[in-house]
Amino acid sequence: MSQGNAVDHEHVIGWLDDPSERRGVRFRQDDGTWQRLTYRELAAQTLRAGAALADEGVRPGDVVPLVLPAGPDFVSQFFGLLAIGATPSVLPLPQALRAGEGYQNQLRAIAARIRPKLAVADPRYQDVVRESVAELGTATRVVAPVHADREDAAPRANGELAVLQFTSGSRGAPRGLRISVANMAANLRMIQSWMGLESHGAVTWLPLYHDMGLVGGLLGGLTVQVEHALMRPEQFIRDSTGWLAEYGRHPYTSMCMPNFGFERVLARTRPEHLDGLDFAGLRAVVSGAERIDPAVLARFVALLQPHGFDIHALMPAYGLAEGTLAVTGVGRQQVPRLVRASGLERRLGEKLDVGSVVELGAEPVSEPWLWQVSCGRPMDGVRVDILDEEGAPQPEGVLGEIYVEGPSVAEGYVDATPEDRAKLGDGKLHTGDAGFLLDGELYVVGRLGDSVKINGQTVFVEDIELELVASGAISRNHATVVAGITAGTPTVLVVTERPLGERLDEALSVIRSFTGDAASARVMYVKRGAIPLTSSRKPRRRALWLSYAAGELKERKDS
Template identity: 30%
Template sequence: MHAERTLTGDVIAALRTRPDREALVVVHPDGRDERVSAAELDRDARAVAAELQARRATGRQVLVAMSPGRDLVVALLACLYAGSVAVPAPLPGVSRAAGERTTAIVKDCAACLVLTRAESAAEISRLLAAAGRHDVPCLVVDAVATRRDPGEWTPPRLSGGDLALIQYTSGTTALPRGVRITQANLCAAMDAVRTVFDTGPQSRIGGWLPYYHDLGLIGQLLHPLWLGATAVLMPPELYLADPAAWLHAIGRYGVTTAAAPDSAYARCAAEVTDDQLASLDLSRWHTAVNAAETVQATTLAAFRRRFAAAGLPEGAQRPAYGLAEATLLVAAGREPGGWQAAGRELGGRQLGSRGAEGTVFSADRLQLGRGLLRPAEVAADGRAVVASGMPAPGMELVVVDPRTGAELPDGAVGEILVGGPSVAPGYWGRPLETGEVFGRRGSSGSGNSGGSGLLATGDLGALLDGQLHVLGRQRELLKVDGRSLHPQEIERQLLDCGAMLASAVVFAVGGGSEQLIVVQEVRGTVRSHGGHAELVAKVRRCLAEEFGAVADGVVLVRPGTVRRTTSGKVRRSVLRENFLRGELRALHAECTEQLRCDIPEFIATA
């Protein structure tokens, strides 16, 4: 009888198959790099795992909180080796948001101990005490790896249904929720990613995404270790300080597969200078995954134009869609002629143009406002919608009416439901939410591997000719004069309305009669009231001309006001709450008389 397959067993086998290979490259903020063999990772992981087993942490939650580096990888591997449940969390001292997130995770996950580094142990201990968890010890990973005998480690007895991770969501609309991810979920996700993106032992996979985000942890760290490939771990500040530094590291370390949100690719296209471009070599970057937020056609085109001169291969950009609740990947596009077919015809009409970056569909704006993805008769009336590709192997996609749950036909916009072996069994400690989110049923009655039903993603989209088109979050959809408007599209359009206008956030307030609000970051310095009023007029003109909508309130703010999650998604709910409480620090604000009556705090902000 064969032993049941687990991610832990796969990773151990991969590390021991070629022990002398370069399994990990750690890029430090100062430009140094550290190269670690598979044998070294295996040895240190066994040593720390032996300590976890001695402390009876098998089957229990272990918080992992430290900066990116070798010790982080060892800590995560040690949890797998020990049969513990790893709970990745950010270092609380990085920012106030990171501190709030880690505190919430500590209170929620019931960890029995924490793995960290020596310089962070005191701060973590203070956070544990403040959260009422005085009894939770902090273990310093490098010290344990040095003093503990790896030979004391015992391979754990695991099954596919055992928990391997609790992955906390990015928290765009609420406090982070812990997704329970099993060994079998991870195996299915790894198989799907390998099939879709053609990864293998010769791949070099890496990036700067935080390890406590599913795309960073599973896609750019665990996946190469599972493959027997090389993981290239870059600090987030590398990209945050200068996007060209991220691209330079991709070329320097021969990265073949890297992922980032759409906003990161857009920033690279806009900010990398000609001098920086001349020093880049992106010729080995064969798979540039664009995921974690809605993919924009303008971003794909701008990135291709800008970096073709740096050797970016044609077809390298891959739009994709996934979420923590599905472990990682739900749908993705592939290179022309590969796993995904080219755009097809329906009723004698070309649905989408197939380029190097996938299928881009020109949707009729009026029909889209009515919940239908239909081709525009005139190009000027179209909204470019990027297809996120075909469902990943083993995944089932259904689009339903959010109100009735009825399955919708091809081209109709509704809530995206997902099923398949990588869909998690539910949330940690939240049975009611688990039932609501993971318990939906499709027309076939099928669901995830646990048989509990389909995952309700909360995202809006449409299936057209077998491809998924993601349009935004259901709870963020704006209803204006009987039409549906997607805030992401308005925000993207505002970004193109002039050099002074940076990131924007669009949301609605009010009850039955919703009022449209724009919070708009302003670049540079505008000192006069007339200058601010002119920018407000530009914002209003954009909404009227492009979307036939009127902004009831426009708030001009300084750059950095728009808050984002660790994966780059705009936290609209946070900005909306700040607005309603009068906590936005505005450079200038204008509103309608109705809004002035409904929300008096807004006037105080202005």
């Protein structure tokens, strides 16, 4: 093994060999109490897990799916596999995909790519996992989390991959990404340096089968042995205010979640809930994984500012699974900037009409859909360019595809096609996301594949959806916006699981303010559950559009 590889492995799993007796990880229990294990205790459990997994026949290089909720068993099985040179692949839990046939189909698709000998699943999920993989003929054995009665017998080995990470499926079927130990170590170093992790980390609730939850939520803190805490997503949903209160009672310094997490906290938390709490210790509040709404961040600041929160702690970021996680981020002690750019002037490869640049404050900006939130500068060692439709780099202020190079760009996809290899490989990534650079900072506009061209201009569904939500016409929890071409006509479609009633005309007017008369605008009221979701609860816009275009999306007639 090269010296570089040894250093990378040390950064990812070195804590097992020198675990702290003083610091540890707290795990939220169902009754609201917390179980705390020191890193010494977690390391012992992990090495016992590694020994037991080896006894079950797991060998270096084997890929082992994990279907486990956040908890001590997840930590011990994940790092137990890494300790013996095997590769964990963290899969969604049934509730993440509304269970049922859709969940089983996704498990089958993933298992067909991995063809594992062994899978580790929580006892509650073993039956559905067994049923899902049985017909593949892989003879996969599904076991509960395993721990031997000895820790010194774990056959230590250094594997090539840190995780086989499956994308959430927002652009179609989940794709398996080969995240090497070198990729993971590089991204963890970037994140830890950027966020300034020292003694305390986060109270993370993000799902661990998602890159933001696994890398940013868990591994970023655990691998440097900061005081950390884990909740399950459903615990956060039930008690968002209780989650926030943990930061007001304990000196945790960082939090990381997408826009909808902030919205959930704001919907459930009233100012009086925060009496007696102190948020002055928060130094890194990261927002990412989806379009960042400046109005939501402003409301979050206004809620916490009377209790010591400093706006300089806000650190919007951009990242994606193909980059392991983090690509860019607003630096510490910098107030995020907002740029107002006209949505009707967005032609790829042409300079944007930037009206004004301001700093984010506690007062929401008017017309938030016209403002882009800075996602900061590239992480150390990362290069970001903006490309036009011909693949040529563009100057600042020009809209185009976000292109990334760096040591944390994933090795590639499992079973990669030539098209896949053109998109991702050799440390280079064509993201499929649109954005622009200004003063060295990245502003992310939306997904190119979810946009539609109207009279040569690119209209992003994220812009339309943001204005519809801001106007109150739709709720993100029950509706989404898709777009494409039908019978040669550009079409923008709002799909809603709740009837819009008197807001219907307003919704259509908002769409036409982006498209003019050159596109068809439509609203479809569908049954609950008709909007397909990714494992990270984002709408699968492309699958929804294809269902509509094929005539398979059925409209409800009742209101």
